[in-house]
Amino acid sequence: MDFGFSPEQEKFRQEIHEFLENDADAKGAKEEWAAGNGYGPHTWVIMKKLGARGWLTPAWPKEYGGLGLPAMYRALAMEEMDYFTGRGSRGVLCGIGMTGTVLLGHGSEEQKREYLLRISRGEIDFALGYTEPEAGSDLANLSIKAEDKGDYFLVNGQKMFNTACHYAQYHWLGARTQVVEPKYKGISLFIVDLKTPGITIIPIQALGFKTNQIFYDNVKVPKNCLVGELNRGFYYIMEALDHERTYTTSRLNGELEKLIQYAKTSGKSKDPIIRQKLAQLSTEMEIAKLFALRIPWMLDRGMRPTPEAAILKVFYAELQQRVINTAQQILSPYGQLKKDSKWAQLDGEFELEYTASLEGIITRGTCEVMRNIIALRKLGLPAR
Amino acid sequence: MDFSFNEEQEMLRKSARQFLEDECPKKFVRDMEEDEKGYSPELWKRMAELGWMGLLLPEEYGGLGGNFLDLTALLEEMGRALLPGPFLPTTVYSSLPILHYGTEEQKREFLPKIAEGKLIMTLAITEPSGRFDEAGIETKAIRSNNDYLITGTKLLVPDAHIADWFLCAAKEGEGITLFLIDAKTPGINCTLLKTLAADKQCEVILDNAKVPARNILGKSGAGWEIASKIEQWGAIAQCALISGCLQQVLEMTVDYTKERMQFGKLIGSFQAIQHQCADMAIDVDAVKFITYEAAWKLSQKLPATIEVSRAKAWTSDASRRVCLTGHRIHGGLGLTEDHDMQLYFRRAKAMELAFGDGDFHREIVAKELGL
Structure with a gap:
């Protein structure tokens, strides 16, 4: 056992840390993220700068723009980026975490050349296209239809909560290619240019972030945009979700640090109840950090961390709720004051987080679905 | 990593x-x-x-x-x-x-x-104050030529009734001194206490027990530094015991849900049961890693005060949660004395209390955080 990092890993982390602290565009990008609107001009600049150094995809092979390093380095890079970005950090990006992961394993050579280098250089991103009005936790129930018309697939239907659609260039689309039981055996994955005629994107303002509905009306998708094998999409989705649930705790830890500092300077830290609560959160944060680092450690050993990623997701998302609720208790009446209000404490951060954090317990699989995964896949309990 | x-x-x-x-x-x-x-x-x-x-x-x-x-x-x-x-x-x-x-x-x-x-040896620190800190020690050591006379009451001393020697903390002036005491020394009286886990914890009364000065461990008056180190080692050792105990409770409980039928189905197929089992599994993984991390720090001879206290705070609470859920899932059967579940439930409490429970260790964590 070893709970430390090697000198090379520490150096790698430090380089990213210093770059983000000192780069002018990084600060602009941070503000864009915090506004909850997705990528703005500064973000695209900083993505390209990070990409040029290989830091977006350190674990990818060098030929596709990576650094050929173990997955642990990717976790370290993400930790630094999430810590810097703070509020609004979206964790794993679709292009890197989902598209990239699936293309590396199952994409055609043509697709790899077409997309991977541009993803790793920070030139393009993808919008995750899974959720539908009738396919939330039950993703296999998705119904958007992709018909094989010989020269192309004809796509019709609707997607919901596809958050990156208004700033990404491509849609990472899960669509039904066969009506079959069980339903998950009739799903395929496609890469769709979001500028393709017939696509309509309608914004939804959610609590603390902007997301979208997206409609496909007789959209023609070229045959070479099918990813991997027909009707194997659900398997690829599940595989990549283990990666997407690679959280880092650095952002949430940053919030806890601010809260601890506030307790000290405000004198609230003398209260034994507050001392107990903050000590408990700091303990849980350490556990979350270890759960997070277990994922890349397993990936580097060729293990597939499905229930482990589910454990991380549940623990992290529920810890986030506890951090924010404790913050609200410590801030007491000040907790309700918004960022720009007179008397707002800690820049109104925890007023914003009180609602914005709700996304965490829902997205990437609800905590309840995660518990199902742990029960079935880790403990081997009977499905029915 | x-x-x-x-x-x-x-x-x-x-x-x-x-x-x-x-x-x-x-x-x-x-x-x-x-x-x-x-x-x-x-x-x-x-x-x-x-x-x-x-x-x-x-x-x-x-x-x-x-x-x-x-x-x-x-x-x-x-x-x-x-x-x-x-x-x-x-x-x-x-x-x-x-x-x-x-x-x-x-x-x-x-x-x-x-x-x-x-x-066989044991540690006699705790007193009727029930505290784990220096202020809880009232047993007195009075110097008399080349010996010390020790008087006081030690409580919940594990296995004192079979120990050959005690390591005992006593107050000498304003400081604490640790003594190695032969259990056969005249003036020592040991009584077995009746406990929840039926483990063997004792009351040890020392009445002018004479201990040679050469049996001081460490420096006279500087014993608390050693005692706090022992409490750290003891706490992490208890965490490791709890970890093994809870792994077994989880396995036992999951196995039971795969054989127990109710409403015509295996109870392990009910989501109400599945989610409780998932929560147990999360707790158990957390117990393991937070314990391993602190043990690793100690094995590397690195400072580990906050890590040990985080570990004991978490495992202490988790031991109660996991055993309680184990009982809920085992139903009435687990309440019978013939069933092993109740053995784990009772022992877990003793381990939770040994060297400080969650509240005690959270206060140490708070201090370490500079609160």
């Missing part, structure tokens, strides 16, 4: 599990609850032959030269088996402080005998 035990540790774990499955079945655990000694001298001897008593001691004192992670692997198996007896009091609470703070003469006198299984 590496989350796994090394090959030797896995071997130690495997052989310990096999040995304890054979030698420490639940019938033995139940028998020892009734037994006045609470341990088997025969089994004790065999554990010594396996090198367990000297696991953490250097070879020159008859030990194996292992570290805290090796010990963690072994203790998890002892926790899983609910091994009764004075293993921790003799090793972690006594032989380690002698190794780290004793004179060469003390080391030569005690450590080889402990490693050989020929000496």
Whole structure:
């Protein structure tokens, strides 16, 4: 056992840390993220700068723009980026975490050349296209239809909560290619240019972030945009979700640090109840950090961390709720004051987080679905 | 980063599990609850032959030269088996402080005998105050020529009734001094207390017990520094026991949900049960990692105050949660004395309380955070 990092890993982390602290565009990008609107001009600049150094995809092979390093380095890079970005950090990006992961394993050579280098250089991103009005936790129930018309697939239907659609260039689309039981055996994955005629994107303002509905009306998708094998999409989705649930705790830890500092300077830290609560959160944060680092450690050993990623997701998302609720208790009446209000404490951060954090317990699989995964896949309990 | 035990540790774990499955079945655990000694001298001897008593001691004192992670692997198996007896009091609470703070003469006198299984020791710190800090010590040591006269009451001293020697904390002036005391010293009176876990915890009354000054461990008046180190070692050792104990509770409970039918279905197929099992599994993984991290720090001789207290705070609370859920899922059957679940439930409480519960350790964490 070893709970430390090697000198090379520490150096790698430090380089990213210093770059983000000192780069002018990084600060602009941070503000864009915090506004909850997705990528703005500064973000695209900083993505390209990070990409040029290989830091977006350190674990990818060098030929596709990576650094050929173990997955642990990717976790370290993400930790630094999430810590810097703070509020609004979206964790794993679709292009890197989902598209990239699936293309590396199952994409055609043509697709790899077409997309991977541009993803790793920070030139393009993808919008995750899974959720539908009738396919939330039950993703296999998705119904958007992709018909094989010989020269192309004809796509019709609707997607919901596809958050990156208004700033990404491509849609990472899960669509039904066969009506079959069980339903998950009739799903395929496609890469769709979001500028393709017939696509309509309608914004939804959610609590603390902007997301979208997206409609496909007789959209023609070229045959070479099918990813991997027909009707194997659900398997690829599940595989990549283990990666997407690679959280880092650095952002949430940053919030806890601010809260601890506030307790000290405000004198609230003398209260034994507050001392107990903050000590408990700091303990849980350490556990979350270890759960997070277990994922890349397993990936580097060729293990597939499905229930482990589910454990991380549940623990992290529920810890986030506890951090924010404790913050609200410590801030007491000040907790309700918004960022720009007179008397707002800690820049109104925890007023914003009180609602914005709700996304965490829902997205990437609800905590309840995660518990199902742990029960079935880790403990081997009977499905029915 | 590496989350796994090394090959030797896995071997130690495997052989310990096999040995304890054979030698420490639940019938033995139940028998020892009734037994006045609470341990088997025969089994004790065999554990010594396996090198367990000297696991953490250097070879020159008859030990194996292992570290805290090796010990963690072994203790998890002892926790899983609910091994009764004075293993921790003799090793972690006594032989380690002698190794780290004793004179060469003390080391030569005690450590080889402990490693050989020929000496049982225990730690007498806690008093009627029920506190784990320096202010809780009222037992007095008064110097008289080359001796000390020690008077006071020690409570919840594990296995004192069978111990050959005590490591005892007493107040000397304003400071605390630790003494190595022969259990046969006149003026010492030991009474077995009746406890929830039917483990053997005692009241030890010292009435002008005469102890030679050469039996001071460490420096006179500077004993609390050693005592807090022992409390740290003791706390993480309890975490490792809890970890093994909870792994077994989880396995036992999950197995039961796969065979128990109600409403015409296996209860493990109900989401209400599945989610409770998932929460147990999350708790158990958390217990393991937070314990391993602290044990690793100790094995590397790095400062570990906050890590140990985080570990004991979390495992203490988790032990109650996991055992309670185990009971809920086992239903009425688990409440019967014939069932093993209640053994784990009762022992878990004793481990939770040993060396400070969650509240106690959270306050240490708070201090370490600068609050």
